Amino acid sequence: MRQDDHLQRRIEQKLDTRRQQQLLRSVSAFHHQDGKLFDTDNQPYLNFSGNDYLGLAHDASLITAWQEGLDTFGAGSTASPLVTGFSSAHQTLERALCDWLGFERALLFNSGFSANQAVIFSLLEKHDTLLQDKLNHASLMEAGMLCDAKMQRFPHNNVHKLESMLHATAQTSARFVVTEGVFSMDGDLSPLADIRSVCDQHDAWLMVDDAHGIGVLGEQGQGSAHAANIQPDILIVTFGKAFGMMGAAVMCSEHVHDYLTQFARHYVYSTAMPPAQAHALSHTLSMIRTQSWRREKLSALSAVFHEELQGCDEVIETITPIKPVVLGSVEKMQVIASKLKANGFLTGAIRPPTVPVNTARLRITLSVNQSETQVKDLAVLLRRCIEEGK
Ligand SMILES: Cc1ncc(COP(=O)(O)O)c(C=O)c1O
Structure with a gap:
């Protein structure tokens, strides 16, 4: 590196700051097969983090x-x-x-x-x-x-x-x-x-x-x-x-x-x-x-999700397939996201600056590709993880 390389220094400083704040973003590779998502170690996940709400991407x-x-x-x-x-x-x-x-x-x-x-x-x-x-x-x-x-x-x-x-x-x-x-x-x-x-x-x-x-x-x-x-x-x-x-x-x-x-x-x-x-x-x-049956299925999945998580204040009730679970601190959110992931559920882990400070959240999304049983299993585990974190 040149002594006076301002750009290089700026890049390093900004990356360091993000790292210290636990806000460093990174990209992971996944592939889709038979309704599941696989990481590069061939570990399968159920995808509760995408935006393919109607389940059309692999139709x-x-x-x-x-x-x-x-x-x-x-x-x-x-x-x-x-x-x-x-x-x-x-x-x-x-x-x-x-x-x-x-x-x-x-x-x-x-x-x-x-x-x-x-x-x-x-x-x-x-x-x-x-x-x-x-x-x-x-x-x-x-x-x-x-x-x-x-x-x-x-x-x-x-x-x-x-x-x-x-x-x-x-x-x-x-x-x-x-x-x-x-x-x-x-x-x-x-x-x-x-x-x-x-x-x-x-x-x-x-x-x-x-x-x-x-x-x-x-x-x-x-x-x-x-x-x-x-x-x-x-x-x-x-x-x-x-x-x-x-x-x-x-x-x-x-x-x-x-x-x-x-x-x-x-x-x-x-x-x-x-x-x-x-x-x-x-x-x-x-x-x-x-194919209005796709929207009807989303509504049914949404009802299952909210029914299982009734009384859980962190889970914001919505009529859309986007289900925010507002956990506040980045650490708390990451612990829960990791536990869900270890059990095969991939959820969106959203941190500032994407959302305001102290509102780190899981962004759980529903898709027609999911079954009611899978949504229920995720909801039961999520409730347990939230209670363990209290
Ligand atoms: C509300 C909203 N508008 C626009 C965009 C950008 O759309 P695209 O991904 O097609 O660039 C997004 C994507 O995340 C979004 O959520």
Whole structure:
């Protein structure tokens, strides 16, 4: 290392700090087989940590659809959408999304992260105000911090506070309110009907990031906005969770679509998703629309989980497949996560800065791939681990 290598020193210091705080993140390799997850030592686990809520990621008909897409359209899209990257497979998917969700237009992105950033960066300007729920996803917060508009954060799901902030910013030009439909680390719903109503009263636009509600809520899985009977101005749909794949769509009006096509740099200057993927996503979409038994099974699993853990204050009751178990300290959370893992249950161990300090939690997620017995076994063991830790 050079004596004056500031970057190298900074990297070491920051890694050391994370290590000392027990907050160092690392990546482990897993492979999936026959509904189980295996680590590199071939140790099997039941997966209670993923976002494949509807159990589609390994569905045989979806895999066939993707293979058909590869045969028909090839491996890659070859260019950004405005050059030659946009195909009939992309067009079919966009139209199916519009039909399902009741929007004029859809615009496809390679990830929810880029879709969120594209909208905020391209739509908002210097004298605008961006109002975000405090618990919004990192992609939204980062865009808010770096965009030209002034960002204000309202306390989680606090519509009164949002309203007073809208009132206080009446003199600024555009006001743009952003919330998740289902909060990723808490599994609770945003009060979308009330938020829509205050936005209307104050001439503000509303964008809903429904990464965790789409596919799961609503009669045909249309998500949290549909379940709340409202239409946001912009809806972000991601394909990495209930869709079992990856990518995202911005659902919007014809005008916003035309605007983003000119100005959204994440769209204009990025290679389009492979058409085979778009083809497979159309297949997933039709499964989500028609196979309501998957949502019914999730509800049944959820009932089993909460019934077994009744009276356990650490377990937050939700109607979504996201079940937070808020344990407070990182140490306590890690002890319980390790015990569950040693018994074959993999759960999400979530630490600050992903969640606020002193709210380290297990993020347990339900999936159609799990059985009621497996959920019950996890719940019984979890209760025992929590009681032992007291
Ligand atoms: C609420 C929310 N929005 C956006 C994203 C980013 O989506 P993607 O994984 O497609 O980049 C996530 C992913 O974790 C999320 O939870």
